[in-house]
Amino acid sequence: xxxxxxxxxxxxxxxxxxxxxxxxxxxxxxxxxxxxxxxxxxxxxxxxxxxxxxxxxxxxxxxxxxxxxxxxxxxxxxxxxxxxxxxxxxxxxxxxxxxxxxxxxxxxxxxxxxxxxxxxxxxxxxxxxxxxxxxx
Numbered sequence: 001x002x003x004x005x006x007x008x009x010x011x012x013x014x015x016x017x018x019x020x021x022x023x024x025x026x027x028x029x030x031x032x033x034x035x036x037x038x039x040x041x042x043x044x045x046x047x048x049x050x051x052x053x054x055x056x057x058x059x060x061x062x063x064x065x066x067x068x069x070x071x072x073x074x075x076x077x078x079x080x081x082x083x084x085x086x087x088x089x090x091x092x093x094x095x096x097x098x099x100x101x102x103x104x105x106x107x108x109x110x111x112x113x114x115x116x117x118x119x120x121x122x123x124x125x126x127x128x129x130x131x132x133x134x135x136x
Contacts, residue, residue: 079108
């Protein structure tokens with residue numbers, strides 16, 4: 001993986017039309033590249049994968065695809081979106097734990113897992129997103 005530029009997360013509702021990278025969602029005004037597994041998302045063919053987190057890692061692995069922005073956004077909260085955004089914000093750390101991060105994204109989006117720790121990470125992220133039980 002080539003070192004990507006440092007990125008900053010900004011919720012998409014706070015963006016006006018600033019150039020951005022959309023993770024696990026649909027392109028908005030200013031989106032330069034969409035990294036999403038959703039059908040018709042516009043994700044480049046050479047980046048497509050089953051999860052948006054896997055797509056983010058493919059993006060990080062392909063410097064020729066990098067776009068001139070440091071803003072990362074997403075239009076919803078779930079395990080795949082959160083982990084894909086995390087990988088863009090902390091690419092070196094994420095690369096070190098790529099398999100378990102991708103496994104957690106898959107466990108969250110598709111309720112299937114091959115690694116119990118990946119499932120546990122997905123459960124934790126899910127709980128953090130639930131205001132009735134989250135300590136945040």
